Amino acid sequence: xSTTEVLAPDAKQLDTLTxxxxxxxxxxxxxxxxxxxxxxxxxxxxxxQGIFVNFKNVLDSSxxxxxxxxxxxxxxxxxxxTPRNFTFRSREFxxxxxxxxCHPSQSQEWYRYWRDRRLNWxxxxxxxxxxxxxxxxxQEELAHYSVGTADIEYAFPFLPEGEYGELxxxxxxxxxxxxxxxxxxxxPSTSPMTVELNEHGKPKYRGSGKDLSYRxxxxxxxxxPHVIEPSAGADRGVLAFLCEAFTxxxxxxxxxxxxxxxxxxxxxxxxxxxxxxxPLVKKDGMPEVAREIYGKLKQHMTVFYDEKGAVGRxxxxxxxxxxxxxxTVDTETLENQTVTVRxxxxxxxxxxxxxxxxxxxxxxxxxx
Numbered sequence: 303x304s305t306t307e308v309l310a311p312d313a314k315q316l317d318t319l320t321x322x323x324x325x326x327x328x329x330x331x332x333x334x335x336x337x338x339x340x341x342x343x344x345x346x347x348x349x350x351q352g353i354f355v356n357f358k359n360v361l362d363s364s365x366x367x368x369x370x371x372x373x374x375x376x377x378x379x380x381x382x383x384t385p386r387n388f389t390f391r392s393r394e395f396x397x398x399x400x401x402x403x404c405h406p407s408q409s410q411e412w413y414r415y416w417r418d419r420r421l422n423w424x425x426x427x428x429x430x431x432x433x434x435x436x437x438x439x440x441q442e443e444l445a446h447y448s449v450g451t452a453d454i455e456y457a458f459p460f461l462p463e464g465e466y467g468e469l470x471x472x473x474x475x476x477x478x479x480x481x482x483x484x485x486x487x488x489x490p491s492t493s494p495m496t497v498e499l500n501e502h503g504k505p506k507y508r509g510s511g512k513d514l515s516y517r518x519x520x521x522x523x524x525x526x527p528h529v530i531e532p533s534a535g536a537d538r539g540v541l542a543f544l545c546e547a548f549t550x551x552x553x554x555x556x557x558x559x560x561x562x563x564x565x566x567x568x569x570x571x572x573x574x575x576x577x578x579x580x581p582l583v584k585k586d587g588m589p590e591v592a593r594e595i596y597g598k599l600k601q602h603m604t605v606f607y608d609e610k611g612a613v614g615r616x617x618x619x620x621x622x623x624x625x626x627x628x629x630t631v632d633t634e635t636l637e638n639q640t641v642t643v644r645x646x647x648x649x650x651x652x653x654x655x656x657x658x659x660x661x662x663x664x665x666x667x668x669x670x
Contacts, residue, residue: 330343353372354401354479369412380395388541389537390468404529405528417472428543428567428569433457434455436453439451445473446490450473451471458542470535473531477528483514484511486505487509546567547624550562553649566621568624568626575624575625576605576667577625578620578629579605579629580629581631599629599660599663602660602664608620620646621646629644638655641659
């Protein structure tokens, strides 16, 4: 076990390693104007604990019955030892989590449910199932609180072939969190886990003492719920959707000549702009009609208005932004109140009456 016979990375000789030291992954900062030792505080390393602290409040005020879940999205902070690897090891990141509370006897069933549902969520919004894997953690990988954990991983195009980056973890946390908040820090070396005690036989780290158990009035049963936790990095998810959406193909320009086209094939439900509205030319009353259509569609979805440049170039700009539909007002619009709706992916164009336009777009977005 001696470090004297170990060659450190980038070292030229043996016996250059220091003794192991503890490292606190909690992000420490100062609260207050004076900045003394008593003003030290720590930023949250995850959004989960705020949910557990408020479990009883939500239970009493919302009058919900188990099973139910609480979702939250927000910033988390970790004092990473080696921040690197783009968004995969950063000290500040956007996290989205669900804490799903269920009966202990049903927890394994709910764990499988959330594991499969979260994988299907990524597929339903455009990630290729061939680029996704579900990896169950081996026993030695499990966190001290985990009964079972599965990671959803994606084959990012910048990673070596055969390697995957984690998008989300789904953890079966058992009753660890609610019991810890009630009783005090549990000792992971005990099975079943009991409260970690100090030399006086009292909890080493005290809990709140509040009863966080759930009483089922219908079944006449009282229990501490188990928790299933889907926990995802929002930054990583966005990166995966962008990587999947970025494509290049060929399409004719306004003169009919084939040109390379850059397209963000974002799923319509996550595209930041749902539709763009163009007048074919800036005269003959077309801009006025286009602006009116733009104003009406804005009540239903995010829309962009553009009248600058050739219409073909305007199409290309929206293709690069991932806008799934482009609406063009032309001379036929002035005659029969129909517009051209162009599909980003198929390049097909169809005529839609103005009275049906909003409903048609919403239907296409919802059914995609």
